[in-house]
Amino acid sequence: MSVSNVKGLMPGRQDIEALITARHRDPFSVLGPHPDGQGGLIIRAFLPQALSVRVLARGSGEQIASLDSTHVPGLFVGHLARPQAYELQTSWAGGEHTSEDPYSFGPLLGELDLYLFAEGNHRDLSRCLGAQVMAVDGIPGVRFSVWAPNAQRVSVVGDFNIWDGRRHPMRLRHPSGVWELFIPRLEPGAAYKYEILGPHGILPLKADPMALATQLPPETASKVAVPLAVEWQDDAWMQARAAHQRPDAPLSIYELHVGSWQCEVDDAGDVERQYNWHELAERLIPYVQQLGFTHIELMPIMEHPFGGSWGYQPLSQFAPSARYGSPDDFGAFVNACHLAGIGVILDWVPAHFPNDEHGLAQFDGTALYEYDNPLEGFHKDWNTLIYNLGRTEVHGFMLASALHWLKHFHVDGLRVDAVASMLYRDYSRDAGEWVPNRHGGRENLEAIDFLRHLNDVVALEAPGALIIAEESTAWPGVSKSTAEGGLGFSYKWNMGWMHDSLHYIQQDPVYRAHHHNELSFGLVYAWSERFILPISHDEVVHGKHSLIDKMPGDRWQKFANLRAYLSFMWAHPGKKLLFMGCEFGQWREWNHDQQLDWYLLQYPEHKGVQKLIGDLNRVYRKHPALHDQDDVAQGFEWLIGDDATNSVYAWLRWSKDGKPLLVVANFTPVPREGYRIGVPFAGTWEEVINSDADLYAGSNYGNGGGVSTDNRPSHGQSVSVALNLPPLGVLILRPQEG
Structure with a gap:
């Protein structure tokens, strides 16, 4: 049967006009294969700037028909006497391209996927919408799908179609408002966007909301991503997480x-x-x-x-x-x-x-x-x-x-x-x-x-x-x-703790007596939530100064204050968060365009702060008293919370198994000799942290590694210790076992 004898070969005038102007809401109703009513197929393709189109048998590559150009530039039509799988071989000014017809594929997304998406409860949407590398009917390619319920037309555009929105208009899936199209033979790495005709006209090209990969900024296109192929070896971690x-x-x-x-x-x-x-x-x-x-x-x-x-x-x-x-x-x-x-x-x-x-x-x-x-x-x-x-x-x-x-x-x-x-x-x-x-x-x-x-x-x-x-x-x-x-x-x-404690530590020590409750107030509400104590990036930018530069005093006092503050933080109930650079006392504010000032670690004071953070973390992880009850009141006991005159605080941290740690903080630059504090157990109490130790570049004032109790009741405890409190320093002690 000759092409000229086939009725309905050309689409209607309205369809043609909509294709030319890229306003057709249902391109699949016009393009691709359609029954001719006599057992054969009418095939239409709209390929602006194409020179010729041949129809090849899928698999063998044998030419079985050609699509003739029409009076409508870019519209090619042809006829197959009987239905069969086919490919389109298209000649362009720059070469030849052979691929299956995107408009020969039926609806792609499953009804369950669309239902769950519309319901707002699709648990694996990143493997559903967007650009999915897959095979359809055994043909490799990329399935695109995007939610745009109020669009009049959506097309996939990219280098593969010279960003021409007339080439790959998508199918609308009612009533979800999702548009879809399978582009056969398209490979991962292709850059793409969506060209959308909205209610009021063409929009700027849109990146894919569900893109799994993108171009490098300042470029803005999405990229077709290969399916994740990470060689995961972390089963043990995930099981124990x-x-x-x-x-x-x-x-x-x-x-x-x-x-x-x-x-x-x-x-x-x-x-x-x-x-x-x-x-x-x-x-x-x-x-x-x-x-x-x-x-x-x-x-x-x-x-x-x-x-x-x-x-x-x-x-x-x-x-x-x-x-x-x-x-x-x-x-x-x-x-x-x-x-x-x-x-x-x-x-x-x-x-x-x-x-x-x-x-x-x-x-x-x-x-x-x-x-x-x-x-x-x-x-x-x-x-x-x-x-x-x-x-x-x-x-x-x-x-x-x-x-x-x-x-x-x-x-x-x-x-x-x-x-x-x-x-x-x-x-x-x-x-x-x-x-x-x-x-x-x-x-x-x-x-x-x-x-x-x-x-x-x-x-x-x-x-x-x-x-x-x-x-x-x-x-x-x-x-x-x-x-x-x-x-x-x-x-x-715990933003309240962060604001209060930073406000306190920035005071000159001579004025800290008037701000004493700023460090203790956090314990009033410490058990109302499970808290993380955050010293984050927001506290070291926009003129707020770096953490060490917030500290008052001369260089020695600034470092002593920083070490004391960090030790206080690690000994306080709540999990810990510290922003990069704070762990070694970077002087300048954080700048996202520069790396940290690593050269500072050649100086002992900076190296000392870094060493202290490492030791604080090891003590924190080793001693359950510092973490296993930090969201309940049973894990904390005040010993001294009211010594504003000396800016001294002391408390016990208790583990679930009844093993305590004693924490004592002196936030003045005055060494305090023989400062008496009640403790729950008699014997020797060993220093596990002294923020003023010489290995942290401190003055090394302390208790020689430990102190023995006296049978003198104090602070509601039956025995007590007389401690040498380092200036601007924090001590953490534990009862000696055995």
Whole structure:
């Protein structure tokens, strides 16, 4: 049968017009193979700028037909007498390309996937939407799918189709609003975006919200990623993780920014390039082991367009930043940490996202991921947009992001950024600048539901993983279970302790007597939540001074104050977090464009602070009294909390098995000889830490390694010790066993 005798070969005028103008909502109804009503197939392809198209039998490569050009430039049509699998061989000015017809494949995503996505409860969305390398009907290629329910048309564009949105328009799956297309023979590494025709016209090209890899910023395209192929060897760690991360286990976290911890520098000390994940593992892991931290916490490594945001304005919630290597490289880094006994926590940002035009903002021409009303959806502090977590698809998108890192990358915990801004609709807003919830209150009920759901799902899907809240308000029950009415977090950052203790330590010692309660007040509420004591990156930037530069006095006093403060922190109830550079007393504020000032470690004072941190971590991990009851009152006992005149504090830390440690802090530069303190057990009390010891570059004033008790009652105890308290120093002692 000749082509000229086949009815319906050409599509209707409206279809042609919609194809030419890239406005067709259902390209599969026109393009690809269609029954001719006589047992054969009509084949149509719209390939602007193609020279010719031949139809080949799939497998043999034998030509079985040709598609003729029409009066419509780029539209080719042809006929097969009988249905059979075929390929299209297309000639272009630059060469020839042979591939299966994208419009010959049926619907791709399963109904269950679409249902779970619409419900907001798809637990493995990163293996469903986005660009998935796979085979369909035995044909290798990439399945693209993207949620854009209000779009009139969505196309995949990239180098593979010269970024022409007419070439690969997608199929809309009703009623989910997900568009999909399988592009056969496309290989991993291809850069792509989505061209979206919104309700009011063509939008700027959009990166894939579900991208698993991206171009290196400042380039903004998504990349087709190979399926993860990490050679995981961390089974032993993963099996024991829940025990490692119980509330009664030691948790000491080293927070760092991947791009500025250590870099390759030139002779002048200027950064030439940032290390990749493999190089970082070689350098960072031994360092963290040497210092005795149990975990590292990475500032957000999800891809973000602006490096100066430090990762806190991410646009690719499923893609590790291309700055440091591939997703597999990041997985190998986590694996190496686990083999070294180090847990990995990621900062994660579900509160807001930047308004870059290639990102989520007005994604399909409407407020899709964000609230439509700027009084709900715009953060004026950060010039960012707020996720509308009350929309089930957005709720599920962020839930899936959390699970993606925890399950596919074996990450041990997420520190959820800016929780306070999520909980309150009036966060950082004046009267008249916010919209009350449905009850007329200020709480963001949708975000609260999301956080509670997140914590419940993580407990089921990633047992033993930590979810930590950066939350600065008095919201009750942040770390209580959802069954008890709490938010369900594992821990809450103790921002009150951080502010009070830093305010105290910055006072000249002569004035500290008037601020005495700032160090003790934290014990009033210490058991209300499971807390982490954070000295984070936020405290050493923006004119706040580095940690050592906050300290008063001359050089000697600054270092003594720093050592005392860190020792006080490690002896205080609560898990620990310290930002990079603080562990050796970096003088300048942190700068994300420079590496840490490692040269300072040639000086004994800086080396001494670093040595102290290592010893504090070892004591903290070795002695259960410092960690196994730090969320209950039974683990702490005041001995001296009211000696404001001398700025002295003393307390006992108790383990579950009744073994105490004595902590005594003197926050004046005055050595105090024979200072009497009651203790619970007679005998010798050994010094396990003296922050003034000479090995920390201190004055070495102390008790010669230990002191014996006298039968003199004091501070409610039957016996006591007379201690020499070092100036600006902290002592930790234990009763001698045997």
